[in-house]
Amino acid sequence: MNNGFSIKPYLLIAPYLLFFLVFVLFPVGFSFFLTFHNWNIISPMEYSGLDNYARMFNDRLFWQSLRNTIWFLVIHIPLQIIVALGLAVLLNSNIKFKNFFRASFFLPVIISGVVVTIMWQQLYGFHSGVFNHVLSKIGVSKIGWLTSETMAMPSIAIMATWKNVGLYIILFLVGLQTVPASYYEAADIEGASAWQKFWFITLPAINPTLFMVIVFSTIGGFSLFIEPYVMTGGGPLNSTLSSVLYIYKQAFEFFHMGYAATLGFMFALIILTVIIIQKRFIETKDE
Amino acid sequence: MRKSFTYIILIVGAISFIYPFFWMIMASMSPEKELANLIFLPESLTLGNYAKMFDKIPIGRSLINSVFVASIVTLGVILFSAMVGYALAKMKFKGRDLIFYIIIFTMTLPFQITLIPNYITIVKLGWVDQYTALIIPFLINNFAILLFRQSFMSVPQALIDAGRIDGCGELRIIFQVLFPLIIPTIVTVGIITFMSTWNEVLWPLIVIREEQLMTMPQLVTLFSVGGRAENQLGVKLASAVLLALPIMIAFIFFQKYFIQSMASSGIKE
Amino acid sequence: MTNKALILLTSVLMSCQAQKDQSNELTCWSANDNQEIEFIRTSISLWNKGQETKVSFQPIPEGQSSEEVVMAAVVGKTTPDIYANMWQGLVELYSVSGVLIALDTIGDFKEFITERCGQKVVEEITSSDGHIYQVPWKINPIMTIYNKKLMRSIGYENAPRSYSEFLKAGALFYKDFDEDGYPDQWIGDTEVKNIWHQRLMNFYPLYLGASNGAPLIKDGKAAFNNQYAIDVFAFLQTIYLNGYFANESNSAGSDKFIGGKLATKWTGPWHVSSLEKFKPDGFEYEISNLPVPDNHQGPIYTYGDPKNIVIFNTCENPSEAWQFIKSLINEEGDLRFFTTTRQLPRRINLSENPMFQSFFEKEPKLKKFAEQSKYIYGTDNCEVLIEVLDIISQEYESCVLHNKKTPKQAIEDAERAVNVLLGNF
Numbered sequence: 014m015n016n017g018f019s020i021k022p023y024l025l026i027a028p029y030l031l032f033f034l035v036f037v038l039f040p041v042g043f044s045f046f047l048t049f050h051n052w053n054i055i056s057p058m059e060y061s062g063l064d065n066y067a068r069m070f071n072d073r074l075f076w077q078s079l080r081n082t083i084w085f086l087v088i089h090i091p092l093q094i095i096v097a098l099g100l101a102v103l104l105n106s107n108i109k110f111k112n113f114f115r116a117s118f119f120l121p122v123i124i125s126g127v128v129v130t131i132m133w134q135q136l137y138g139f140h141s142g143v144f145n146h147v148l149s150k151i152g153v154s155k156i157g158w159l160t161s162e163t164m165a166m167p168s169i170a171i172m173a174t175w176k177n178v179g180l181y182i183i184l185f186l187v188g189l190q191t192v193p194a195s196y197y198e199a200a201d202i203e204g205a206s207a208w209q210k211f212w213f214i215t216l217p218a219i220n221p222t223l224f225m226v227i228v229f230s231t232i233g234g235f236s237l238f239i240e241p242y243v244m245t246g247g248g249p250l251n252s253t254l255s256s257v258l259y260i261y262k263q264a265f266e267f268f269h270m271g272y273a274a275t276l277g278f279m280f281a282l283i284i285l286t287v288i289i290i291q292k293r294f295i296e297t298k299d300e
Numbered sequence: 301m302r303k304s305f306t307y308i309i310l311i312v313g314a315i316s317f318i319y320p321f322f323w324m325i326m327a328s329m330s331p332e333k334e335l336a337n338l339i340f341l342p343e344s345l346t347l348g349n350y351a352k353m354f355d356k357i358p359i360g361r362s363l364i365n366s367v368f369v370a371s372i373v374t375l376g377v378i379l380f381s382a383m384v385g386y387a388l389a390k391m392k393f394k395g396r397d398l399i400f401y402i403i404i405f406t407m408t409l410p411f412q413i414t415l416i417p418n419y420i421t422i423v424k425l426g427w428v429d430q431y432t433a434l435i436i437p438f439l440i441n442n443f444a445i446l447l448f449r450q451s452f453m454s455v456p457q458a459l460i461d462a463g464r465i466d467g468c469g470e471l472r473i474i475f476q477v478l479f480p481l482i483i484p485t486i487v488t489v490g491i492i493t494f495m496s497t498w499n500e501v502l503w504p505l506i507v508i509r510e511e512q513l514m515t516m517p518q519l520v521t522l523f524s525v526g527g528r529a530e531n532q533l534g535v536k537l538a539s540a541v542l543l544a545l546p547i548m549i550a551f552i553f554f555q556k557y558f559i560q561s562m563a564s565s566g567i568k569e
Numbered sequence: 570m571t572n573k574a575l576i577l578l579t580s581v582l583m584s585c586q587a588q589k590d591q592s593n594e595l596t597c598w599s600a601n602d603n604q605e606i607e608f609i610r611t612s613i614s615l616w617n618k619g620q621e622t623k624v625s626f627q628p629i630p631e632g633q634s635s636e637e638v639v640m641a642a643v644v645g646k647t648t649p650d651i652y653a654n655m656w657q658g659l660v661e662l663y664s665v666s667g668v669l670i671a672l673d674t675i676g677d678f679k680e681f682i683t684e685r686c687g688q689k690v691v692e693e694i695t696s697s698d699g700h701i702y703q704v705p706w707k708i709n710p711i712m713t714i715y716n717k718k719l720m721r722s723i724g725y726e727n728a729p730r731s732y733s734e735f736l737k738a739g740a741l742f743y744k745d746f747d748e749d750g751y752p753d754q755w756i757g758d759t760e761v762k763n764i765w766h767q768r769l770m771n772f773y774p775l776y777l778g779a780s781n782g783a784p785l786i787k788d789g790k791a792a793f794n795n796q797y798a799i800d801v802f803a804f805l806q807t808i809y810l811n812g813y814f815a816n817e818s819n820s821a822g823s824d825k826f827i828g829g830k831l832a833t834k835w836t837g838p839w840h841v842s843s844l845e846k847f848k849p850d851g852f853e854y855e856i857s858n859l860p861v862p863d864n865h866q867g868p869i870y871t872y873g874d875p876k877n878i879v880i881f882n883t884c885e886n887p888s889e890a891w892q893f894i895k896s897l898i899n900e901e902g903d904l905r906f907f908t909t910t911r912q913l914p915r916r917i918n919l920s921e922n923p924m925f926q927s928f929f930e931k932e933p934k935l936k937k938f939a940e941q942s943k944y945i946y947g948t949d950n951c952e953v954l955i956e957v958l959d960i961i962s963q964e965y966e967s968c969v970l971h972n973k974k975t976p977k978q979a980i981e982d983a984e985r986a987v988n989v990l991l992g993n994f
Contacts, residue, residue, distance in 0.1 A: 021470055025387040026399060028380045032440040037406050040417035047416075055643045055666040100313055103306050116555050117314040120321065123551055123558060125499040127521050128544045131536065132324045140751065140815055141336050141822030143323060149749040160761060160816050162971065175317070183563045232408070239501065245818075248763030250971055251963075265637050266765070267956050268662075270416060277413040285408055333849065335823040336830075356603065423645025509629045509638050511601065522601075530843040533823040 047274035054268055065275040075276065077251050078259040079283070081166060085255070086234040088170040093230055094223065097178050101185035102215075115186075119179035126176070130243045133172045134159070137244070159245050162252045169240050169253055177233065181226050188219035227291055235284045256280045321544070328537040335533055349534040350542075356535070357523055358511060359542060366516040367546075369434045370497040376439040377493045378486060384440075385448025386474050390460060400449075407442045415506075422507050433507040434515065438497060444489045451485040452478065488561035491554075498547060516543050594623050595890055600635070600654040600876075601628035604842075604910040609653065609897075611905065616896050622889050629654075643668050643881075650884035651894065655703065657694070657875040658948035658955065664702040665952050670880040671700035675891045685898065687917035694877070696950050704894055705915045707906065708873040709837035710941045711774040713860070714844070717853040719754070719832040728833050728857045732804045735860040739813030742832050756808075757833040758815040758825060763966045765958040770835060772965055773958075774872035775801045778859045782870040782946040785957060791987040793961075794980050800862050802976035805969040816970075827852070835859060837874060838938045842911045856937040873945030875915060900924050911935060913942055953990060960986045 048065055052058040069075050104114060121129060136143045137158035145155040158168040192214060200210050238257040241247055247254035247262070260280070264273035327335055328349055330342030353359060387393070388400060418437065427433040455478055463473040479486065504518040511519075520543045524536040551558055599609040606628050613624045627649070629638050636659065642648045648668070655663075663669050672678045679701070683691050686705050694703055715728040723742050729735040739756040746753045759771040777783070779797035786792055808814050815825060826834045827847055834840065844854060858869040878897070880890050896902055900922075903914035908928055913919060913935075920929070920939035929936040948954060961983050968979035 019391075019393070022387040022391040022393040022396070025383045025391070025470060029384045029399070029440055029445070032437075033402065033406070035421060036418055036437050036440075037409070037414065039421065040414035041409065043417040043420075044413045053662070053666070054640050055663065055668055100310070103310055106306060108303075108306060108310070112555070114310050114314055115559065116551075117317045119555075119559055119562075120317055120548070120551065122562065123495055123547050124321075124544050125501075125517050125547070127499075127501055127517050127524075128324075128540045129320075131524055131540045132320050134818070134820060135327070135533070135537075135822065136320060136323070138822045139817035140753075141817070141825075143339055146337075146339060149747075149751070155749075155751060157816070159818065175320075179317070180562055183559055187563050236411070246762040246764045248966060249761070250966055250973075251763070264416065265640075267953075267959070268640065274413065274416075281409060281413060288408070332823055332847065333828060336828055419641055420644055423641065423647060428641075428645065428647060506637065506641065509627065511628065530846065531824045531827075532843075532847065 044274040044277060047271045048278055050271045052270040054270055058271075061271065065272050068272065069275055069279060074251060074254065074259060075279075078254045078256045081252065081254055082234055082237065082256050084166055085170050085173075085237060086231060088167055089173055089234060090227055090230045092170065092174045093178055093181060094226055096174060097181035097185050097226065098219070100178075101182045101189060104182065104186055105189045115183070118182050121176045122179040124176075126239045127243075129172070129176050130240055133175075134244050137168055137172075160249060162250045165245055165249055165253045169237070169244065172240065173233070173237070177230070181222075184222045184225065185219055188222040189215065192218045224292070228288055231287055231291065232284065235280060321548075324537055324544075325541055328534060328541045330534065332532060332534050349532070349538040352532070353523075353535050353538045353542070357519055357539070358514075359516070359519060359539065361512055362514050362516040362519040363542075363546070365431075365513060366498060369431060369515060370494050372431075372435050373438045373497045374490050374493045376435070377441045377444050378489055380440055381444035381489065382448045382474055382479070382486075383471070384445045385450075386452050386470070386478070388445070388449045389452035390455075390457070403442045403445055411502075415502075419506055428507055429510045429513060431513065434504060437503075438500075441489075441493060444493060447485055447489055448482075451482045455481055484560070487557055491558055491561045495547065593886065594625060595651060595884070595886070595893060596649040597624055597626040597651040597653060597893075598629050598639075598649045599626050602910075605654075605912075608906050608909040611909070612897055612902060616893055620893075622886065622893075624893055646883060648881035648883045650886075650890050651878060651880055653706065653878045653894075653897070654876050655879045656948075657703065657705075657877055658951075658958075660694075660703045660877065660879065661696060661950045661952050661954070663879070664696050664698075664700070668882050669702040670882055670884065670887045671702060672704065672880065672887075672891065673701040675888050678891060681895065685917065686915055690915065690917075693947055694950075702879060704878040704898065705875060705947075706877045706898060707910075707912045708875050708915045708942060708945060708947075709839060709912055710873050710938050710945050711770060711835055711837055711859065711871050712938060712941055713833050713857050714826070714836055714840060714854055715833040715857065716826070716829065716831070717855055718851075719829065723832075727855070729860055730858065731863045731865070732800070732860055733863050736804075736807055736811075736813070738832070739808060739811065743811070743813060752812055754830045754832070755815045755825075756813045757831055757835065758819070759835060760819045761816060761970055762818050762820075763962055765955055765962050768958050768962050768965060769872055769874065771805065772801060772961060774835065774859055775804070777870040777872055777946050778861050779865065780870075781867055782944070784949045785961075786949040786951045786954070786987075786991070789991055791957075791984040791991070794984040797862070798980045799976045802965070802968055802979055804860075804862075805965075806972065806976060809970055810972060838911055838913060838935060841932075841934050841938075854934075856934055858941070868944045870944045870946055871941060873915070873942065873947055875947040904928070907935075913938055915942070918943075951991075956990055957987050960990065 047058075049060060049062060050058045051061045051064070100118060104111060108114075135141075139145060139155060139157055139160050142158065144158065148155055157164055159165050196214050197210060200214060205213070236257055237255040238261065241253040241255050241258050242261070245253045247258050256276070257280075260273050260276045263269045263276060323338070326340070326342055327338055329345045329347065330338055331344060331346055331348070334342045334344075388396060422428060422433045422437075425432075427436070459477060459481075460473055463477045468477065499517060500515070501517045501521050504515045505521065508514050508518065514522075520539045523539050597609065597613070599605055609626050613626055617623050629635050635654065636656075639648070639652065639655075643663075643666075660669070664671075679691070682701075682705065690705050691701070694705055695701055713728045719742070720726070720728060720738075723738060725738060729738045735756070742754060742756045743752050744754055745751060760767040773785075776785075776793065776798055779800055780795070783795070783797065784792050809816065815831070824847075825831045826840075827844065827849070829849075829852075841856075844852075848854075859871055861869055878894050880887050880894075884890050897906070898914065903916055904924055906912070906914055907925065911932070916922065919925065919942050920936055925939070929939065951957060963986075964974070964979040964983040967973040968976055974982070
């Protein structure tokens with residue numbers, strides 16, 4: 014219809030452009046500018062060249078927070094996939110009360126992270142928590158869910174899995190339902206084992222979902238904040254210091270805005286790289 | 301045999317997902333001294349913690365604030381994102397692909413980068429302690445734009461052309477001609493936006509300090525980390541229950557839509 | 570149609586631009602705590618009755634977020650005229666940045682404060698540039714509250730006074746009733762979460778007690794690598810190694826002290842108010858000094874947790890603001906503050922002041938804190954004090970809680986890190 018220049022599309026996207034300029038482009042530009050400065054918010058800025066970058070590479074806690082985040086992902090992603098896929102497969106069979114089960118798995122997804130964190134902090138208590146209470150009743154020794162250096166991050170990963178897995182159950186369920194029943198029937202006739210059926214029929218069908226779960230969980234892992242902030246403050250021994258919590262500490266506790274911005278940029282870069290690598294990896298596997 | 305195994309796992313699963321909520325609700329209704337040993341049911345149930353909480357913080361007012369803010373944001377996101385999504389899907393113009401990539405890029409940006417400068421913007425605009433600070437920055441949502449774009453792409457071009465021949469403006473085409481066709485997307489965007497706005501904590505913490513304007517999650521967070529609960533766990537948990545309750549009730553009634561919209565949001569991505 | 574929407578949008582955005590009117594009112598921010606709000610509200614209504622310049626107030630979020638709010642207001646130049654709840658440890662940062670008014674330049678400020686608080690306090694709050702940027706206002710000294718019945722159960726009439734007595738009591742009190750291999754009651758506990766300000770509740774007051782109020786930072790250098798600090802770390806490390814303290818965050822579970830599972834608690838007067846409100850029948854408690862090294866001589870100092878009042882440079886009428894502040898902290902103001910909030914005004918000889926006697930008779934527990942207020946210290950005037958405390962926190966965690974270092978090594982490492990930090994500024 015309209016082959017010539019038309020202003021209409023630009024008017025439609027005008028609100029977006031305004032938003033983009035004010036709330037994305039300006040802040041990103043400003044933050045980038047900050048990475049070359051020392052600024053405690055209230056005093057005038059000082060130009061500091063590449064000091065912030067140099068400091069970052071020598072900062073033990075920067076590397077630790079990166080390691081912590083990766084450790085979180087290493088636990089969280091497989092756990093998420095196994096639990097989600099397992100429950101989805103069970104839900105996909107011919108059972109009663111399907112809606113009830115699905116809804117109960119989904120419930121934590123919609124609840125505010127604040128509520129979930131307040132709740133789990135009580136369950137995880139060492140002396141008074143429900144989990145340890147039950148453990149000691151059945152004669153197993155108590156676990157320092159949030160107080161032991163080795164357990165704290167896994168505990169947070171378990172909680173995060175509990176919170177999000179409902180969504181992935183649903184996504185896998187949708188993926189599973191796209192596989193025609195006739196495939197499995199044909200496989201049965203051929204005498205395929207359950208494992209073979211899973212590997213050759215189910216897995217290819219849910220591959221796109223798998224990718225999504227991995228990407229979403231990666232982004233989620235890199236934005237882990239409220240859980241360690243409320244439950245552990247980043248401890249014990251910095252074992253739950255997540256990248257965002259570290260940025261937050263630098264920015265809002267020590268008021269090193271320039272350094273915090275530098276960390277923010279670095280982590281953004283890392284997230285993008287990780288996602289690109291994941292995409293490559295999964296796409297080549299597809300072929 | 302195999303069937304009962306399936307049921308056992310599902311039931312154990314369901315219990316582990318529901319039990320923490322159950323515990324929290326019971327704990328919020330149990331007397332403080334019984335909390336330490338509470339596993340299942342307290343010996344006596346009381347609403348005292350709720351009464352104390354209502355006494356201490358304007359939780360009712362914050363509920364109204366949250367509903368108001370979340371509703372306006374949801375409405376705004378649907379309107380603006382539909383406009384942008386439509387332009388990206390059905391119109392050809394210079395820079396369209398660029399805009400599309402910008403949206404994707406923006407989605408991957410960690411919010412930490414933009415937090416401080418955005419706060420400064422809000423201050424300069426004089427929006428601190430105003431609803432506008434909670435509403436305007438959230439009126440555009442990249443994810444919603446992508447969802448609308450996706451769903452407008454599947455709408456037949458003929459409908460749009462027919463609309464134009466009838467003399468409809470683009471806005472009428474979007475909101476009158478096409479909207480009835482993409483109701484699932486609207487519901488999806490609506491539910492997701494409402495939920496994420498409802499659950500947002502960090503931003504309100506920074507831009508709102510007038511207690512009468514605080515949103516519910518903000519008030520509950522401040523209440524549970526601050527000293528006003530006077531170290532009374534039951535009262536803190538009561539405020540957390542109240543924060544979870546509206547979404548839980550909505551979920552019980554509109555379960556199907558919640559699940560469908562979250563599921564479809566994933567697939568189309 | 571499209572045009573209209575766009576115009577609508579821009580006009581909405583434009584109209585939201587705030588129009589703040591310039592008036593000769595004073596605004597005051599206060600802590601967001603019911604009692605303090607009540608105090609400030611009453612004080613303001615008293616003031617507004619008799620004065621031309623009207624004052625209004627706004628409570629701001631408490632704790633960590635309050636600092637963020639103030640920072641943000643400084644950036645946006647939307648600071649109030651008066652802020653009545655500034656932690657003393659932050660004043661230096663703000664004054665160096667030039668956003669506070671030097672109060673010693675206002676009329677009778679110095680005489681008034683010297684008379685109210687004494688010379689020692691004036692010295693403590695004087696900034697490195699020789700000016701004073703804060704009105705010393707309120708304190709909450711950290712002391713030991715102990716459960717009398719529980720202490721009696723191990724044969725103690727009072728809380729243990731020295732480190733070795735405390736450790737002995739800790740061992741006696743360690744009991745595993747249900748035989749699950751873990752104690753079910755503890756001699757005390759203190760927050761294990763690694764957050765810098767938690768050190769103000771354990772390490773710092775104990776250090777001040779051991780050292781008779783020595784500074785952490787002196788002449789721009791770390792001053793805490795001494796036997797006192799090492800003793801405190803060793804004392805706390807022994808406690809945690811033996812499981813005498815509960816090893817979980819305070820926010821897990823309900824209040825253990827009120828639940829009768831802790832014999833002592835290091836805390837401030839605010840805890841007395843909540844105990845009075847929620848204690849079960851027959852719950853008896855008393856207040857005493859923090860434990861000190863066995864060979865300690867002299868009075869026992871502690872941390873006073875001072876919160877002060879400042880005037881921001883956005884204030885157009887600082888001397889009027891000072892007049893209002895005076896009405897908050899003169900004897901009537903202090904008495905009203907004390908009785909409403911049960912926090913202590915930072916006033917010299919508070920426990921002997923005749924005006925407060927009838928209140929002390931009603932509140933003998935608070936009198937203990939008032940007596941302690943003779944021997945308190947606030948914070949050093951250091952621009953990066955929070956980071957200093959964070960460094961100490963890191964070492965505290967690895968030495969005291971997790972036994973990864975000896976106390977000597979931990980204090981040495983902390984000293985080195987703090988000196989590197991201070992060298993950078």
